[in-house]
Amino acid sequence: MRSRPLALRVWTAQTNAHRRAFATTVRCRDVTERDSKGNIDVGKLLSQPTWSVASLLPAKDQQPGGPEISSKQLHHLLRLSALPAPKDAAEEAAMLSTLSSQLHFVKDIQQVDTTGVEPLRSLRDETAEGEQEAELGMEAMKEALGMETVRGRYHQRIRRRRRGDGVDGESEEGEKWDPLGTAGKKVGRFFVVEGGKDG
Amino acid sequence: MKTPTARIAPLHLSRTLHSSFHANLRVPRASVVSKWLRSRNLTTAPALAQEAVPLRKHLKDEAKRKKAEAKINGVAKKLKTDPRLEKWELAVGIEIHAELNTECKLFSSGPTEGSDGVANSRVAFFDAALPGTQPQFQVATLLPALRAAIALGCEVQRKSGWDRKHYFHWDQPNGYQITQYYEPFAKNGTLTLSASDGVPTSDLNGADSIGIGIKQIQMEQDTAKTTHHPPSTYHIDLNRAGHPLIEVITLPHIHSPQTAAAVVRKIQAILRSVDACVTGMELGGLRADVNVSIRERGTEGTGSSYSGVSGLGQRTEIKNLSSFKAVEDAIVAERDRQIAVLEAEGVIEGETRGWTLGATETTRLRGKEGEVDYRYMPDADLPPLVVGSDLVDHLRVTMPELPDETVDRVERQYGVTLKDAKTMVDLDDGDRLEFLEETVELVLRRSGDQATDQLRVGKLVGNWILHELGGLLATTETSWATMTITPVEVADVLVNLQNKQITARVAKQLLSTLNDTSTSPRPSVDHLIDEGNLRLRPLSDEGYEVLAMQIMDESPDMVAAVREKGQKGKIMWFVGQMVRRGEEGTVEPENAREVLERLLSD
Numbered sequence: 070m071r072s073r074p075l076a077l078r079v080w081t082a083q084t085n086a087h088r089r090a091f092a093t094t095v096r097c098r099d100v101t102e103r104d105s106k107g108n109i110d111v112g113k114l115l116s117q118p119t120w121s122v123a124s125l126l127p128a129k130d131q132q133p134g135g136p137e138i139s140s141k142q143l144h145h146l147l148r149l150s151a152l153p154a155p156k157d158a159a160e161e162a163a164m165l166s167t168l169s170s171q172l173h174f175v176k177d178i179q180q181v182d183t184t185g186v187e188p189l190r191s192l193r194d195e196t197a198e199g200e201q202e203a204e205l206g207m208e209a210m211k212e213a214l215g216m217e218t219v220r221g222r223y224h225q226r227i228r229r230r231r232r233g234d235g236v237d238g239e240s241e242e243g244e245k246w247d248p249l250g251t252a253g254k255k256v257g258r259f260f261v262v263e264g265g266k267d268g
Numbered sequence: 269m270k271t272p273t274a275r276i277a278p279l280h281l282s283r284t285l286h287s288s289f290h291a292n293l294r295v296p297r298a299s300v301v302s303k304w305l306r307s308r309n310l311t312t313a314p315a316l317a318q319e320a321v322p323l324r325k326h327l328k329d330e331a332k333r334k335k336a337e338a339k340i341n342g343v344a345k346k347l348k349t350d351p352r353l354e355k356w357e358l359a360v361g362i363e364i365h366a367e368l369n370t371e372c373k374l375f376s377s378g379p380t381e382g383s384d385g386v387a388n389s390r391v392a393f394f395d396a397a398l399p400g401t402q403p404q405f406q407v408a409t410l411l412p413a414l415r416a417a418i419a420l421g422c423e424v425q426r427k428s429g430w431d432r433k434h435y436f437h438w439d440q441p442n443g444y445q446i447t448q449y450y451e452p453f454a455k456n457g458t459l460t461l462s463a464s465d466g467v468p469t470s471d472l473n474g475a476d477s478i479g480i481g482i483k484q485i486q487m488e489q490d491t492a493k494t495t496h497h498p499p500s501t502y503h504i505d506l507n508r509a510g511h512p513l514i515e516v517i518t519l520p521h522i523h524s525p526q527t528a529a530a531v532v533r534k535i536q537a538i539l540r541s542v543d544a545c546v547t548g549m550e551l552g553g554l555r556a557d558v559n560v561s562i563r564e565r566g567t568e569g570t571g572s573s574y575s576g577v578s579g580l581g582q583r584t585e586i587k588n589l590s591s592f593k594a595v596e597d598a599i600v601a602e603r604d605r606q607i608a609v610l611e612a613e614g615v616i617e618g619e620t621r622g623w624t625l626g627a628t629e630t631t632r633l634r635g636k637e638g639e640v641d642y643r644y645m646p647d648a649d650l651p652p653l654v655v656g657s658d659l660v661d662h663l664r665v666t667m668p669e670l671p672d673e674t675v676d677r678v679e680r681q682y683g684v685t686l687k688d689a690k691t692m693v694d695l696d697d698g699d700r701l702e703f704l705e706e707t708v709e710l711v712l713r714r715s716g717d718q719a720t721d722q723l724r725v726g727k728l729v730g731n732w733i734l735h736e737l738g739g740l741l742a743t744t745e746t747s748w749a750t751m752t753i754t755p756v757e758v759a760d761v762l763v764n765l766q767n768k769q770i771t772a773r774v775a776k777q778l779l780s781t782l783n784d785t786s787t788s789p790r791p792s793v794d795h796l797i798d799e800g801n802l803r804l805r806p807l808s809d810e811g812y813e814v815l816a817m818q819i820m821d822e823s824p825d826m827v828a829a830v831r832e833k834g835q836k837g838k839i840m841w842f843v844g845q846m847v848r849r850g851e852e853g854t855v856e857p858e859n860a861r862e863v864l865e866r867l868l869s870d
Binding site: 145149151188190191193200203204205206207209210212213214216217220221222223224225226227228229231232246248249251256257258259260261262263264265 | 369370371379381382386387388389391393396398407408410411412415429434436438443494495496499500501502503504505506541542543641643646648649651652653654655656657658659662666668669674697698699701702705706709
């Protein structure tokens with residue numbers, strides 16, 4: 070198949086990029102500049118930004134599109150996240166306005182149509198082979214099953230063999246470290262926490 | 269022959285006696301009390317020249333009097349039933365957290381046992397939530413979890429997920445607990461209970477057993493252990509942080525506090541029998557939270573529903589119950605409180621409550637406004653758990669016997685009573701039952717060509733192992749594990765007993781001797797019998813009569829008691845005297861009794 074001309078391919082790509090889901094600004098440049106041989110001046114291309122995250126925030130005069138946050142809700146969120154409460158009214162006002170700008174951004178994202186799409190939890194091998202590999206069957210559990218014995222001849226019971234029951238004493242790579250080295254406050258072998266109101 | 273048991277007045281009788289003792293004594297009795305009254309010149313009855321009756325006799329007489337009274341009135345001792353329960357119906361759901369029996373923790377290779385209980389010595393980097401550490405699912409923890417799910421009749425899901433439950437507490441180093449909120453690994457099980465498990469007849473509704481639905485079982489992490497040092501200091505031990513737990517959630521099919529306690533007991537027994545969770549409630553390895561709601565009989569409550577069970581009232585949750593009694597008592601207290609509120613035209617709020625041992629009412633911990641928002645989200649660090657069906661099938665096929673099956677089998681095969689069978693199965697981690705089965709087989713084999721009935725032999729062996737050996741261990745303060753008696757020896761003793769080569773008294777003696785003997789060298793039972801000249805040399809009828817006449821001559825008043833007053837019970841005293849007087853291994857109690865009855869009746 071004969072490939073399409075370069076210019077046409079570039080133009081198509083740029084036009085399709087226009088239809089990005091949550092872009093609110095128009096592209097600054099429609100066509101990349103080329104010299105007579107058709108090469109792109111990379112230095113020039115990269116010298117000017119073509120997109121800014123500011124496009125995701127409401128314009129200066131625009132009202133934030135997100136829902137109104139009350140002071141009570143703000144304090145609830147801060148408590149859930151174990152963050153300190155605002156010192157004074159000015160700080161609280163600043164927090165509220167930042168929060169509503171962020172919600173404007175979130176609302177933009179929520180405009181994307183996701184019907185029938187399972188939320189992505191993490192990037193994993195979701196092929197059938199991947200699932201086969203991850204499956205815990207007899208093969209994967211062989212070692213664990215080998216750590217059990219049957220106790221009794223008439224009344225048979227399954228028992229896990231414990232350390233010191235003929236099982237190797239020390240685990241091969243037992244992490245030998247002292248957790249209390251990370252303690253801010255300690256008493257003997259314990260971490261200490263002050264549970265009082267100021268604690 | 270049964271050994272005479274200690275004669276102790278039954279507790280409930282002495283209690284009622286106690287109350288009547290302090291109540292007005294309507295009839296001045298010749299007792300220490302009347303003596304006291306006399307000394308205070310507080311009676312108008314003529315001074316009786318009588319000695320104070322010994323207290324023991326007084327108690328027995330009082331007990332007899334009360335029994336006679338009750339018979340006259342025809343009042344049967346009935347349990348006090350709360351009349352309010354006719355109007356109000358209880359619904360309870362239970363959530364049980366049980367520690368899994370594994371070598372290492374759920375998401376790290378930190379060990380779960382060892383290092384002699386030194387605090388903060390079994391902590392992996394992830395358990396201490398060091399920044400940058402990642403969870404890694406330890407596959408060995410899947411085995412006990414799957415066995416628990418199969419034993420409780422659940423469907424194991426092929427794919428399940430891990431979710432984060434966020435809340436800040438000093439016992440949660442990560443700031444979230446990894447649990448299975450959206451997709452648990454097992455669902456839709458059942459638990460069957462019957463009257464012998466402790467279910468009251470009102471719940472059974474005429475059936476033999478009831479089925480409690482299990483909504484789901486999920487795996488999750490345990491928190492660290494905190495100890496409170498007043499006024500406001502807490503000491504944290506991270507050894508337990510990250511330990512695998514399973515949470516078993518039942519449906520609200522439970523309708524009485526006794527059933528609830530029975531459910532918890534049954535689940536603990538089942539989990540122990542499949543080696544999934546071996547630490548019990550007393551040691552803190554199993555904890556229960558209960559959800560309690562009530563509704564008027566015949567109505568739909570407030571219309572709430574839970575997982576398919578509808579028509580329920582508003583529920584409250586009682587957290588952290590750590591004993592079976594606490595479960596029962598807390599439910600009773602909460603039910604009574606809810607009834608009181610609803611009868612006073614109040615409204616039950618959905619709150620979280622706590623219970624302390626010895627309290628009469630639950631205490632409020634958190635109201636609805638204090639409800640924590642856990643912001644559940646899938647954990648991105650962990651891949652989904654995929655369980656192979658070949659593993660599940662293998663575990664199902666190799667599942668050990670569940671307690672119900674074992675008790676049933678022991679009853680059927682060995683003729684042991686239900687109560688004894690239950691005790692036997694629970695004792696010594698099942699080792700005593702193993703001992704019983706081995707001994708029975710040995711006895712049957714050594715009984716040779718005599719037509720031996722396994723049930724009869726089983727009953728005999730069962731009694732000896734449970735009661736006689738048990739009694740011996742108790743008196744010598746030996747534990748079962750350190751006992752030196754072997755099944756072969758017990759079988760030998762019992763075979764000799766069966767063949768009437770020795771008497772029961774001698775058999776007990778032999779066991780005692782064997783218990784005291786060190787492990788090696790051990791003399792054989794036959795050797796012991798011959799050496800001690802213990803073999804039964806049955807006395808002739810003449811010999812019995814001579815011995816009997818001897819004893820009768822020595823105690824004419826006892827003879828008179830039997831002959832004239834008709835106190836047949838005194839014959840056993842004579843039997844005892846004959847056995848004691850006769851040479852060791854000669855007098856058989858049954859024959860002695862026959863002879864005595866013959867002699868004393870003419």
